[in-house]
Amino acid sequence: MTVSHNDAGRPLPPPAGAAPGPAPTPGGGGADAPPAPAIEMIGIYKRFGPVQASAGAHLRVYPGEIHCLLGENGAGKSTLMKILYGLYAMDAGEIRIRGRTAVIRSPGDAMRAGIGMVHQHFMLVDDFTVAENVIAGMEPRRRGLIDMAAARRLVAEYSRRFGLHVDPGARVEDLSVGQQQRVEILKALIRGAEFLILDEPTAVLTPQEADELFRVMRQLKAEGKTIIFITHKLKETMAVADRVTVLRAGRDAGSMPASQTTPQRLAELMVGRRVLLQVPAPPAQRGPALLQLENVTVKGAGKDLLRSVNLQVRGGEILGIAGVEGNGQLELEEVVAGWRTPDQGRVRIAGRDVAGMGPRRRRRPGCAHIPPGRPRRGPAPALSVEQNVVLGRHWGQPYARLGVLRRPAVRELADAVTSRFDVRGGRGPVGGLSGGNQQKLVVGRELYHNPWVILACQPTRGVDVGAIERIHRELLDMRARGAAVLLISADLDELLALSDRLAVIYEGEIVAEGETGQFTEEMLGLLMAGQRPSGGSGRNAAGRNGTGRDGAGRDGAGPTEATAGD
């Protein structure tokens, strides 16, 4: 061992057998796995400006295992893997592959070493076909031209062999997220990957798609491939991993066979303290309907992006919208926020038809809009904290008079918001704040004025755990004050934790709606994939115009305007 700096202040003493000491027991990746690690990363350091993303991390992966790299957002998982894949150059450390020191300066080097990576943000060109995406860089040729037929055959062959079903001629843009992921895996396999890195692959999948992915992972393992699986979800780790390495603050906090640990233990290693798994919420005190959508339809090119959507959110409740991304959530957000006028139907806020009211006018009486934490749309990074806090209210009293900004009022507001919502990092350009603080700032800006209708879209995506807790607490506070919250999220855990009621959106239609307690995660997954939870065949069996709700049952709070007959 040539490690020199692994003893520098470890946050937690690693459990027995987890230290990067000599000859740890190989994981459960088959009893016949040789004890020599296939990939070894030793004392990896990487700094981005002031941020120490990797601070002496160690990783040992044994051949033929599924190795889980577990850690919170920002723990340095992706950085470590991007170093292994040659996308980042490390500042210090050593990589060994099959016992030999490897120099990986580019993805090309990594591929030659047998490493393939499926990135969190897919490295696919939307405008290309599956085959084009897969073969780019290693095209089969005939007389100087690309031999497309051969390319398709190649893709078809690999997809059959590994059970990764996908049409080689389809355009990537038309594929579901799960299918796109398969294309990414195919890309790596065709390039001869023996070691496959999957970076947060389940973040974008429905539970069923995730199960399918786990099946594929096991099949790949059976074919002798080694898999490094990055995640922050304990459940998945326990479900699929042979061995787990936990990363915290850029270092490995422990490494052990999955069979020898518990979720609670892993959680503690991840966070470095005992964790509270959920924010307790008192039962809903429902008031009148504050936000109503009546038969809202938005037409797109050739198909409806939203089809006859009826929803209502009452004061004091959180309605969660579940669905695989790209099923109309964006349009729903746009319609409610006032950027887009529905082609049919109405949006009512506090009973009033808001047609013709732009986002600016909707905000004034008490509507708030929390944009996604990532891609970060809310804050303007080039502007100061003060400017960001007043953003959206900078046109009128008390922050401006006759079109001229009033500095003292703005400064006061900034003081109030940053202290109440615990926004840290100074008053300079917001781009210099951490992602979590930026999002807290936006949440603070939106919630400070005590709105009574709140539209929250992926509010905690890409945000660190501390900020997530805070944002969840603020949303529940608003609910307790009697605000109506429409929560659009792709994160089922978040929806289940916060929502009083859930509605599932699929291809622009609400296919189910009901009290949260009536749904199981599995049911939600099926509904999100356009299937009936009963296991029925047709995905459109739910029918249109609200009949889909019957399947999930609902309380008496359905839209009373259903009889209006438009």
Place this chain on the structure above:
Amino acid sequence: MTERTAGRRLPAAWAEVLGELALTAAAVALALLAGAALLALAGYDVRDAYYNLWDGAFGSVYSVADTLVNAMPLLFAGLAVAFAFRGGLFNIGAEGQLYAGALATAVTAAALAEWPSVPLIAAAMLAGALAGGLWGLVPGALKAKTGAHEVITTIMLNYVAILLTTHLVKQYFKAPGPVDQTALIPAHARLPELIAGTRLTWAVVIGVVLVAAVDWLLRRTSFGFDVVLVGSNPGAAVYAGVPVAARTVWTMAVSGAVAGLAGSTMVLGVLYRFIANFSPGYGFTAVAVALVARARPWGVLPAAVLFGALQAGGLTMQLFARIPADLMTAVQGLVILFVAAPGLLYAWRRLPVAAPRAGTAMTMTAETAAEGAAETAAGPDNETARREAGP
């Protein structure tokens, strides 16, 4: 593009301005050096050439006045381009807008000749601003409605403006004689001299006041806030409910109006009439002015003087050293290139990631750091704005 300063020794804004000043000085020096190399290659006496350049620009009170006179249209047009820059728009059409403004001013001054001096001048300038504003509004509206990129439309509109004003003069307003020009404007419509014996007029004062006004507009008003927001973060602007399309139109209109005033002051203070094809490319030099000023209104003032000096000095160089003044156009191009390339002059201390302020490092993850850098580097992202503005 911005290097954020982590230290607390200087207010961040000051340090930034100082850094940019140094960068700009280096860029100008490098461009002049390249110009010197060209002169030497062409067999000229570099010392003689640059002596004349300096002498013509700053050698005497008269040359300083000359520099300032040359700087005037650049001040207005540069301010126009800078304002549009702040709104995330490339107004390469200041040339066309100043033609529109100039003709409108000349025609108004002639039409209202019996008015007393001050209201006449005011009306003539207003007409120039309106005409320029309309000429700027067209590409703004095209961008907002169809997404047509303003770089192409403004450049095309420059050609159209030059041809159209020439046609209008020929057809309707031509003074007798071989030149396509209008009659002289009445004497009381001329901008009074600021310093007797020079061609320096009240245009200087108007220009400085306008700089202050634009600065105030951008910093202190709700409208200016919108403009800067759309320019720097169109995505956030959409989320905040800023009507991005409408702001695009207005930003271009205001920019065009300011450029139109460049034409007005040329007519009222220098030419005393409209002459077809009078501009030697003020509108293009204005782009260089705005860039060197980093799109800051107060920066436009020294930047305009710099380029005014290059022009005044260039002419002296042509007269006394017999070196064609067009070399200065090439130098302008080089200044633009050098100022615009942060990587070139910052090469020795370029970091892949913008440094956040002290105290955030603990919580800031690598991912967010990289993302922050990406967002700062992205600049005007009109694609996003258009997409998100929706129909």
Place this chain on the structure above:
Amino acid sequence: MSEALEAIFHVNTLTSTLRLATPIALAAMAGTLSERVGVINLALEAKLLAGAFAGAYASYVTGSAWLGVGAAVLAGVLIGALLGLFTLRWRANHVVAGIGLNILALGLTTWLLQVIWGSRGTSPVVPDLPGWSIPGLQAVPLLGPLLSGHSPLVYVMLLAGPLLWVWLFKTPGGLRARMIGEHPEAADTVGIPVRRTQFLLLLAAGALAALGGAQLSLGHLSWFSQNMSAGRGYMALAANVFGRWNPLGSMLAALLFAFTDALQMRVQTLPSPPPTELVQMLPYLLTILVVAGAFRKARPPAALGRHYEPGRSGTE
């Protein structure tokens, strides 16, 4: 009225369309090449102008128009290299760098025009390219006169369209180039050398656009005149947008622009021509209209204008 119609369909109008289209089309295809790898190419104007000047000068000095064409190509490659250095290496905003190069080229050519020939207007007449004819084609009615007697660069343009189309959409190199323009990270992760490919294509685009410049000074005319490109580089960029970033589309759009230009010239030879300036406006107005129409549905390469540092920070 009938005069106007006759003007439109006169075979001379069509042949001069081909001649006038050549610089715009070559520049437009150059624009397509560079924008397909993600670099906004406003410097087409500079390449045309530099190509025209270098071509005329080399032809003047050597007496050979062919050497002039070679010099034009060199000048274009040089400007392509500068654009690459500034935008890719030094991370200048693509639009600003393009404008800077255009002003540089305008100033430099105007200056050199005076330094070398002592005139701020035009150069003396220089040896120009011969007119070529395709044997056997001359006899064919309509096509014969249309496609005969042009400068070789006209035929280069007509060939370049289909050839570049095949390269871009049917060959491995083209696929890789397009991938860079759409998703540079993706290209990087499959081992495509992003920076090198971008640079090479910028050089190729420089050469191509400069051939268009050579057509101006050695094919269409036989001298260089101040600011001879007169905005054709910008029109070419518009043609590229109108042609949807497709070499054939660019070529056809350029032909359309050139047609209005040819028409404009033709109309001015009529016995009672409409006001010159109004007619001269036509190509510019058409460009505006076309761009306004085209952008509505345009789908530019996804990474156009973005700065990407391969292997540095993943995304930027």
